[in-house]
Amino acid sequence: xxxxxxxxxxxxxxxxxxxxxxxxxxxxxxxxxxxxxxxxxxxxxxxxxxxxxxxxxxxxxxxxxxxxxxxxxxxxxxxxxxxxxxxxxxxxxxxxxxxxxxxxxxxxxxxxxxxxxxxxxxxxxxxxxxxxxxxxxxxxxxxxxxxxxxxxxxxxxxxxxxxxxxxxxxxxxxxxxxxxxxxxxxxxxxxxxxxxxxxxxxxxxxxxxxxxxxxxxxxxxxxxxxxxxxxxxxxxxxxxxxxxxxxxxxxxxxxxxxxxxxxxxxxxxxxxxxxxxxxxxxxxxxxxxxxxxxxxxxxxxxxxxxxxxxxxxxxxxxxxxxxxxxxxxxxxxxxxxxxxxxxxxxxxxxxxxxxxxxxxxxxxxxxxxxxxxxxxxxxxxxxxxxxxxxxxxxxxxxxxxxxxxxxxxxxxxxxxxxxxxxxxxxxxxxxxxxxxxxxxxxxxxxxxxxxxxxxxxxxxxxxxx
Numbered sequence: 001x002x003x004x005x006x007x008x009x010x011x012x013x014x015x016x017x018x019x020x021x022x023x024x025x026x027x028x029x030x031x032x033x034x035x036x037x038x039x040x041x042x043x044x045x046x047x048x049x050x051x052x053x054x055x056x057x058x059x060x061x062x063x064x065x066x067x068x069x070x071x072x073x074x075x076x077x078x079x080x081x082x083x084x085x086x087x088x089x090x091x092x093x094x095x096x097x098x099x100x101x102x103x104x105x106x107x108x109x110x111x112x113x114x115x116x117x118x119x120x121x122x123x124x125x126x127x128x129x130x131x132x133x134x135x136x137x138x139x140x141x142x143x144x145x146x147x148x149x150x151x152x153x154x155x156x157x158x159x160x161x162x163x164x165x166x167x168x169x170x171x172x173x174x175x176x177x178x179x180x181x182x183x184x185x186x187x188x189x190x191x192x193x194x195x196x197x198x199x200x201x202x203x204x205x206x207x208x209x210x211x212x213x214x215x216x217x218x219x220x221x222x223x224x225x226x227x228x229x230x231x232x233x234x235x236x237x238x239x240x241x242x243x244x245x246x247x248x249x250x251x252x253x254x255x256x257x258x259x260x261x262x263x264x265x266x267x268x269x270x271x272x273x274x275x276x277x278x279x280x281x282x283x284x285x286x287x288x289x290x291x292x293x294x295x296x297x298x299x300x301x302x303x304x305x306x307x308x309x310x311x312x313x314x315x316x317x318x319x320x321x322x323x324x325x326x327x328x329x330x331x332x333x334x335x336x337x338x339x340x341x342x343x344x345x346x347x348x349x350x351x352x353x354x355x356x357x358x359x360x361x362x363x364x365x366x367x368x369x370x371x372x373x374x375x376x377x378x379x380x381x382x383x384x385x386x387x388x389x390x391x392x393x394x395x396x397x398x399x400x401x402x403x404x405x406x407x408x409x410x411x412x413x414x415x416x417x418x419x420x421x422x423x424x425x426x427x428x429x430x431x432x433x434x435x436x437x438x439x440x441x442x443x444x445x446x447x448x449x450x451x452x453x454x455x456x457x458x459x460x461x462x463x464x465x
Contacts, residue, residue: 014163043237044242046050047209048199049093053101057091057199057234058191069186076102076133078184080156080163082141083189084171086276088233091166094188095137098164104133111143120149126161132162141165143172149176156182171198172273188234197227199234200241204254211245218254277308284359285316287326293363310351314340317358328368328440335361366440374434381431388428421452423459 014417026301053063062069067251072078078098085092091446099106107122126134152459155161157180163183171180200223203210230237244258287295303313318340321332340356343351397408412422436446 001414022274029340045238046271048203052098053097058195059188062186073098073101080183082165082171082183082185083188086190087188088235089188095164099135106135108137111140136161137164138246139166142167142169149179153178191234193227196234196237197223215251216245218255222254293360296359296363303350310343313355314343317362320362323369323372324369325365326367326368326371332365333459346392368411368437368439368442370437373399391428421455
C-alpha cells in the first residue's frame with residue numbers, strides 16, 4: 001500500500017515536471033502537498049476536492065456501479081474522455097480522481113493559457129516514457145483552435161497520452177470531429193441542491209481540509225439556501241462559504257444574516273452566445289408557443305438578469321407573432337414590431353416592461369401556425385412538382401408584344417362580381433396549400449373561405465354556360 005507521498009508522486013513522473021509549465025511562465029501546482037495533505041494557501045474548493053471516486057458529489061447517471069465510466073476506471077482501460085458540463089459540476093475533480101485511482105502521471109494545462117509549444121513539450125516528454133500512463137487534462141478544451149486540437153491526434157491515436165478534456169461548451173460545435181470520434185463523451189449535470197448542501201456540511205466540519213478548526217456552525221436551512229443561490233455550482237458554493245466563514249469570528253454560527261450580502265450579489269449563470277443562451281431562448285420560445293405565461297416570464301427574467309440583448313428577445317417575439325400566433329390574432333405582429341422599435345429608442349431598464357408586455361401578449365394569444373405550414377407546403381410543391389406557368393389571363397399585358405401574345409386576355413376583374421369572387425382560375429392545376437385553423441380570428445377566415453368556395457363554384461358554372 002503506497003504512502004500518501006508515494007501516491008502523490010505517482011501522479012507526476014520523472015519525465016514530467018512536478019509542476020506542469022504554462023505559457024505565461026507560471027505553473028499549475030499539484031492539488032496536494034508532498035505529504036499528501038492539502039496546501040494551506042489553497043481555496044476551500046481546491047482543498048475539498050474528492051480523492052476517491054465515491055467522494056464525487058452527484059453525477060450518479062455516469063458514476064453508478066455498473067455504468068461505463070466506473071468500469072473504464074476500474075479496469076484502467078480508458079482512452080480519451082471528454083467531460084461536458086456547467087462550471088462547478090466536478091469535471092476537474094473527476095479527472096484528478098481518475099488519474100489518482102489509476103496511478104497515472106497527471107499533467108494539467110488550461111487552454112486559455114496554453115500554446116502549441118507547451119503541448120509539443122508535454123507530448124515529447126510522454127513519448128520518452130511510453131510505458132508510463134500519462135493523463136493529459138486540458139481544462140476549457142473549447143478554447144483550443146483547430147491546429148492545437150489536431151496536434152493532439154497522433155498521440156491520442158497511439159495512446160502516448162490519455163486525454164481528458166473538460167469543456168462548458170457543446171463539444172459537437174467546439175471539438176474537432178476526429179478528436180471527438182476518438183473520445184468517450186460524458187455530460188455532467190449541475191449538482192442538486194441537497195448534494196451541494198451535503199458537501200458544504202462536510203466542509204464546515206472537516207478539520208483536515210475544511211473549516212472544522214474554526215468551529216463554525218450552521219443549520220441545514222442556511223446551507224440549503226446557500227446551495228440554492230449557487231445554482232448547482234459547487235466550487236462557487238464552497239468559495240462563498242469560505243468567505244462568509246473567514247469574515248465571521250471563530251466559533252460563530254453562520255445564519256441567514258450572513259447570506260444576505262451574498263444573496264444581493266447573486267449572479268445568474270448565463271453565457272452570451274453559448275449553450276445557456278441558446279437553451280434559455282429555446283425554453284422562452286417554447287413556453288410562449290405552449291401558452292404558458294408564467295414560464296415565459298420566468299425565462300424572460302432570466303435572460304434579462306443574464307444581460308441578454310433586449311433587441312434579440314424582441315426579434316424572437318416578432319418571429320413568434322407570425323410563426324405561432326399568425327392569423328389567429330393579426331394584432332400580434334404589429335404589437336411585437338412596436339415592441340422591437342420601443343427597445344431601440346427606450347433602452348434598458350424601461351424596455352423590460354415593453355418586453356414583458358409583448359411576451360404576455362404572445363403567450364396568451366390564440367395560436368395558429370397555418371402561415372408557417374402554408375409556406376412549407378408551397379415550397380414542397382415547388383420542389384417536387386413541375387413548375388406551373390403563369391396562365392395567359394394573369395400575365396402582364398403592358399406593351400404591344402405582350403398584347404399580341406394574348407397576355408391578359410380572358411382576365412375577370414374581381415370587383416365586377418358579387419363579393420369580389422369571379423370564379424377565375426389562378427393556377428392551371430389547382431392546389432390546396434393553405435388550410436385555415438379554427439383558433440381566434442382565423443375561425444372567421446375559415447368560414448369566409450368556405451363561403452367563397454361555394455361562390456366560385458357557382459361563378460364557374462355560370463361562366464361556362
